[in-house]
Amino acid sequence: MTALAVVDVSKNFGGVAALSGVSLTIAQGERRVLLGPNGAGKTTLFHTISGNVAPSAGRIVLFDTDITRLRPDRRARLGLARTFQITNLFPRLTVLDSVLLALDGAAGRGMRFLGSPAGDRDMDAQAHRLLERWGLAEVAPRIVRTLSYGEQRQLEIALALAGEPRLLLLDEPTAGLSAAETRRVVAMVHELPRDMTIVMIEHDMDVAFELADRIAVMHQGRLIAEGDQAAIRANQHVTDIYLGAE
Amino acid sequence: MTTRLGSIAVAVAALGLLVALPAFAREYSVALATKMLIFALFAMSLDLLLGYTGLASLGHAAYFGVAAYTVALLVVRAGVSSGLAFPAALAAAAVTGAVFAPLALRARGSYFLMITFALSQVVWSVAFGWRTLTNGDDGMPDVVRPNFGFSLDNTASFYYFTLAVVGVATVVLVAIVRSPFGRALRGIRESESRMQALGFDVWRYQYVAFVLSAAFAGVAGALYAYYNRFVGPEYLYVIQSAEALIMVILGGAGTLIGPAIGAGLIVFLEDFISSLTQHWVLVLGVIYVVVTLFAPRGLIGLVNDFRRRGAK
Secondary structure, three states, X not given: OEEEEEEEEEEEEOOEEEEXXXXXEEEOOOEEEEEOOOOOOXXXXXXXHHXXXXXXXXXXXXOOEEOOOOOHHHHHHOOEEEOOOOOOOOOOOEHHHHHHHHHHHXXXXXXXXXXXXXXXXXXXXXXXHHHHXXXXXXXXXXXXXXXXXXXXXXXXXXXXXXOOOOXXXXXXXXXXXXXXXXXXXXXXXXXXXXXXXXXXXXXXXXXXXXXXXXXXXXXOOEEEEEEOHHHHHHOHHHHHHOHHHX | OHXXXXXXXXXXXXXXXXXXXXXXXXXXXXXXXXXXXXXXXXXXXXXXXXXXHOOOOOOOHHHHHHHHHHHHHHHHHOOOOHHHHHHHHHHHHHHHHHHHHHHHOOOOHHHHHHHHHHHHHXXXXXXXXXXXHHOHHHOEOOOOOOOOOOOOOOHHHHHHHHHHHHHHHHHHHHHHHHOHHHHHHHXXXXXXXXXXXXXXXXXXXXXXXXXXXXXXXXXXXXXXXXXXXXXXXXXXXXXXXXXXXHHHHHXXXXXXXXXXXXXXXXXXXXXXXXXXXXXXXXXXHHHHHHHHHHOOOHHHHHHHHHHHHHXX
């Protein structure tokens, strides 16, 4: 079953073609890594999938639903979750409140005017389970901006997972992390249910090759190669423009 | 836990003081306290937008003034009983908010500020210009106070009426900001794009917050029409909107108690300084600059810093 189909998607910013006719098909449960040098269009592609940027042309299909014209929150309600390359959290809220928001958002039940937010025991327990699972239980009462950068990156992922998404987009989840923190994030991704589809932008080659079932390589807004680890390593074009540059 | 008990003790003491006030204060002070309560509600209503949702409006006088004018027009022109005019005023403010919100919410930041400002000036120019209906800048006198079987004509009884209305409105506001809806508003203030990615229809929440905020401003506006037994176009003017913004910022946006205290202080200072000089607006400007420079999180921010330092 196809989880995500990106069909001939282009995006122009003024005269600059950020994406030119990109097509991708990702099966349910697949772990796909997007590689490519800076400016290749990876994050723009993520933005068109999550709905933050409208494509100039092409279609995006999530499972059987054409989501090309849907707002980001509608896509989220259909089971699409994402993290942001530049940490995008609630700096002045607590970690626990952030997770409770994520649970409310996923269930579409934020429009409740009565009742104490922490009074819902089921929801509170669910939030604590989630924080426990992702190693954030101890920081639950803390204000988000007082967390370390590594903890904030973990919280990004925990929030995205709160709604048990069908498709998870991770935009450079290990960028800026120490080796130990990177290992923790890789372990987090390994622990996710196998039927969850994950698309991930990753610059760390070791992480990319460890987590990916398949890899797609982008360059100057185009998809230039797709395949498993061996195929990508053997691809001369990829070696020239990307791996060779290292 | 001790801080929590402390807060409760302070709240109970404040409430006791408010209830006992007419017993020991001069009539002039009771009237001034009534005005403080009305503006406390007005400032808290604005803070629902500014401090909780992160939308700075420079047009909040529109909803305050529309409610005041609704009371005056119904009572003076249509001969409706003053008590019935109250819910009508609340509804008129909410409807005005419901109509203006989609226009203002097309923009963010300073553009949102400019649109809310422009919309409120439209309402002001109608009140100012439509002389046959509103008497223009002469305003409308003879706005009688409601009579619910007991007269509100003396200062103390109107004070208690205002205290009851503002008290109920405050309880509702507290419930709203502490509810899951209130948490969603704070999330939107912190990051709209993150909230969208979590599945929140951000626009819908902002819209509801806008209308609620307008409705509470309307309650304050109707009370103010009764208080002065008069309405005039200055109720709708940009200075009224700006004063409300400064009340919120002075007290501390993002809390309810802060704007209420800010409102009380501004009303008190306005009364005091106006007896010395005509240049009240100039003084208001200086207050704004000083607060922005030295207490960017308002008086509540200062108090919290002080308490934290004391705890260490």
